[in-house]
Amino acid sequence: MHITQGTFSFLPELTDEEIGMQIDYALREGWSCSVEFTDDPHPRNTYWEMWGLPMFDLHDAAGVLQEVNACRTTYPHHYIKVNAFDSVRGFETMRMSFIVNRPATEPGFRLERQDGPGRAQRYAIRTYASDQPSGERYAPR
Amino acid sequence: MSADATTLDPPLHTTTGPPSVDLVALFRDSGIGDVLAELDRDLVGLVPVKTRIREIAAHLLVERARETLGIASGAPTLHMCFSGNPGTGKTTVALRMAEVLHRLGYIRRNHLVSVTRDDLVGQYIGHTAPKTRDVLKRAMGGVLFIDEAYYLYRPENERDYGQEAIEILLQTMENQRDDLVVILAGYESRMETFFRSNPGFRSRIAHHITFPDYDEAELLLIAQRMLDTMQYRLDAASRGAFEDYLAHRIRQPNFANARSVRNALDRARLRQANRLFADALAGGKAADGAALTLIAAEDIRASRVFSGASDAPPPDPIR
Numbered sequence: 001m002h003i004t005q006g007t008f009s010f011l012p013e014l015t016d017e018e019i020g021m022q023i024d025y026a027l028r029e030g031w032s033c034s035v036e037f038t039d040d041p042h043p044r045n046t047y048w049e050m051w052g053l054p055m056f057d058l059h060d061a062a063g064v065l066q067e068v069n070a071c072r073t074t075y076p077h078h079y080i081k082v083n084a085f086d087s088v089r090g091f092e093t094m095r096m097s098f099i100v101n102r103p104a105t106e107p108g109f110r111l112e113r114q115d116g117p118g119r120a121q122r123y124a125i126r127t128y129a130s131d132q133p134s135g136e137r138y139a140p141r
Numbered sequence: 142m143s144a145d146a147t148t149l150d151p152p153l154h155t156t157t158g159p160p161s162v163d164l165v166a167l168f169r170d171s172g173i174g175d176v177l178a179e180l181d182r183d184l185v186g187l188v189p190v191k192t193r194i195r196e197i198a199a200h201l202l203v204e205r206a207r208e209t210l211g212i213a214s215g216a217p218t219l220h221m222c223f224s225g226n227p228g229t230g231k232t233t234v235a236l237r238m239a240e241v242l243h244r245l246g247y248i249r250r251n252h253l254v255s256v257t258r259d260d261l262v263g264q265y266i267g268h269t270a271p272k273t274r275d276v277l278k279r280a281m282g283g284v285l286f287i288d289e290a291y292y293l294y295r296p297e298n299e300r301d302y303g304q305e306a307i308e309i310l311l312q313t314m315e316n317q318r319d320d321l322v323v324i325l326a327g328y329e330s331r332m333e334t335f336f337r338s339n340p341g342f343r344s345r346i347a348h349h350i351t352f353p354d355y356d357e358a359e360l361l362l363i364a365q366r367m368l369d370t371m372q373y374r375l376d377a378a379s380r381g382a383f384e385d386y387l388a389h390r391i392r393q394p395n396f397a398n399a400r401s402v403r404n405a406l407d408r409a410r411l412r413q414a415n416r417l418f419a420d421a422l423a424g425g426k427a428a429d430g431a432a433l434t435l436i437a438a439e440d441i442r443a444s445r446v447f448s449g450a451s452d453a454p455p456p457d458p459i460r
Contacts, residue, residue, distance in 0.1 A: 059252050060282025062320040067278075 001108030003041050006081060006097040016065065019082070019100050023061035026084035031095055032056045033064045035071050037080045039137045041106075042127055054085060068100055077103045077138040103129075103138035162206040173198050176244045180237065185366070186359040190234055193350050194241060201245045218347040219247060219322045220314055222290075222336075224329040225352025228398030231326040232288060234352075238324060239284040248322055252283040258292040261306040269302040273309045281320045290325035291335035307339060314345050355398050357387050364402050368436070373410065378438040389446045405444065412440040 004010055014022070023033055034054035038045060051071040055064060064082065071080050080101035083094050107128035114122040129137040168174065177198065180191060197219065204217060219242065223231040236253060243251035256276055263269035277285065287293070293310075295301040314323050325342075327335070329351065336343040343349075355363065361384060368374060375383060386405060390396060397404075413436055417428050 055278065057279050058281070059250055059279070060320070062281035062317065063278030066281075066317075 001106050003106055006099055008098045020061040020065055023064045026096055027058060031084035031086045034083045035067045036083060037071055037075050037078045039078050039134060040130055041079050072101050160210055162209055164206060167202055167206060173245060176241055185362045186355050187230060190350055190352060193348060198245055201247055216319055218318055220346045221324045221348040221350060222346045223324060223326040223350050223352060224332040226354055226398060228400030229352035229354060230399060231352055235286045235324050235326060242322060248283055250282040253286055254280040255286045255288060257288050262302045269305040270309060273306045277313050284322045284324060286324045288326050291327045291331040294335050294338055296338060311341050311345060357391060360387050360402050363399050364406060367403060367406055372434060373436055374434050375436055379436050379441055382438040382441040386441050386444060386446055409436050409440045412443055416440060
């Protein structure tokens with residue numbers, strides 16, 4: 001199941017050149033980019049691991065792409081995203097965030113039902129991948 | 142390459158015979174003539190430097206022409222080293238270089254990151270590599286200018302962290318030639334020592350440009366331009382005085398070309414202010430615009446240089 005989170009997620013995978021152009025756009029707008037990764041793509045998992053600090057003072061996409069590629073080499077089977085943070089007062093938040101790397105196979109989610117008090121049904125979704133301990137998910141088999 | 146680089150695409154002739162590229166049209170369309178003319182106009186002297194910039198410009202144009210005909214040869218290496226005596230315009234030219242390369246479409250952004258040893262070398266083990274990478278990342282797409290580059294290597298301390306910065310620099314200069322142009326600058330003799338102890342550096346830098354010393358006529362022209370931008374002027378007498386001053390100063394130790402000229406003019410301005418005040422206190426007439434902008438001969442003649450003393454370092458800032 002193709003995970004759709006963040007900007008451009010319904011488009012085909014972006015090439016490195018396209019990623020560079022998007023980063024250039026973000027930098028032109030005055031946003032600072034950062035790289036994050038995770039192996040738990042649950043939609044409620046808001047806090048991904050940071051790959052280094054957010055990169056302020058950059059003018060060109062090459063610097064961010066360098067970090068993206070470094071992260072890809074270290075975690076080839078993880079989800080990796082690029083965030084663009086707008087520091088302007090009133091926003092002070094991510095303006096753009098898109099996935100730049102994903103594992104080859106994405107098993108998707110399963111729906112779990114639970115009987116609550118009074119036989120009320122409670123629902124939860126769970127990544128099949130998270131059955132494995134963290135760090136061993138999405139490893140090529 | 143940037144979006145505006147596409148406007149530099151040369152017109153391809155496919156009418157008759159083998160395909161050819163009109164180099165003249167290419168030159169005209171790129172607007173490089175303006176850049177070079179501007180350089181000629183703004184910088185006094187520096188003939189070898191201008192020649193080299195011309196050569197680089199021509200080379201990049203030919204490279205583009207070859208590309209359109211499908212003759213590939215990879216991007217040329219443009220890392221440079223500027224060496225020369227103090228005050229010969231190394232930093233000034235480096236600042237202009239970013240603009241020149243950008244107009245030529247070789248770098249994506251017209252920006253220059255100017256650093257010295259402090260910005261690259263860390264203070265403890267493990268601090269240097271991230272620091273250097275950070276600076277490199279910031280400079281990506283433009284020009285990284287390393288002033289006083291020979292300080293990176295301190296032969297007297299074998300555990301100096303400068304070596305680590307040098308290794309990272311070399312690696313990036315080699316692998317990311319498309320993203321970054323590195324310009325080193327420093328005094329000639331010290332750069333020579335630096336390259337002798339880091340042979341990898343010398344071979345990775347394609348352009349070693351030596352900045353010649355200015356002669357007296359050029360220095361006078363420089364002084365004239367500095368005064369113009371500061372809205373001061375010389376009359377015939379003070380111009381003669383300044384020529385005398387240069388003739389004396391140029392033979393003294395620690396002469397730093399244009400920088401010495403700037404310092405001399407700054408001191409002359411101080412003396413002028415002092416003189417105007419003294420006149421006013423002695424009951425002279427009110428200072429008008431002409432008096433306020435004129436550097437008089439006596440302001441220059443009062444310099445210690447004429448009494449045979451060296452002008453630098455000055456024990457008294459005014460005399």
